[in-house]
Amino acid sequence: MIKVHLKIKRFNPEKDKKPWWGEYDVEVEPTDRVLDALHEVKWNIDGTLALRRSCAHGVCGSDAMRINGRNRLACHRLIRDEIQNGQITIEPLLGLRVIKDLIVDMEPFFAHYRSIMPYLVNDTDPGPRERLQSPEDRARFDDTTKCILCAACTTSCPSFWARGEYVGPAAIVQAHRFIFDSRDQGAAERLEVLGDSNGVWRCRTVFNCTEACPRGIEVTKAIGEVKQAIASGKVR
């Protein structure tokens, strides 16, 4: 076991005038995750600490937060990889309203997600079998199927911090997953949404999104492909 000093940004809008740093000493294994250390605080030191988490295995996307200044999933990062001089600093995601402590209001993020029609659009009759697709066509959008909607990308993007109306990298990744799907017929509508003033052209190729993505998705590359599709008017 090792000792870790956790510095956690706390804020309860019902009683705090401004955010403050909560400081806690916990004992954990170096191979524990940052989420385990947060549980140690919540379960054994201060039950008022508020955070979201569910699967604890990098699948649900609910525990994205800023760990030592970088957007990460708390269940994805080991203590030994994050500890710096005995300390780990944890803050809520930037660019979204803090509801309490590490919990932010995800509604603006999901509104952007809904705006790009994140579902297969095809009203034709598929016939007696499923809609077939070649392995090559499936591979075209494989990377963007991995998104777990954790918001680590969008909330690390300076263009989103400056203008919350920017649809953001996560919504573009989700759009990419359908735009380049050979079975889908909704690309034109999605490209119209993404071609407007709050769409892909707000992206300045900063790459924070790619660096933040816990699924290793090439987010900036996917955004570039959507930009290309809008500029050329072609998706295939």
Ligand code: SF4
């Ligand atoms: Fe999270 Fe990556 Fe999806 Fe962005 S693209 S929401 S960082 S999984």
Ligand code: F3S
């Ligand atoms: Fe933002 Fe990623 Fe573009 S960080 S500016 S969406 S490359």
Ligand code: FES
């Ligand atoms: Fe589900 Fe971390 S708790 S991704």
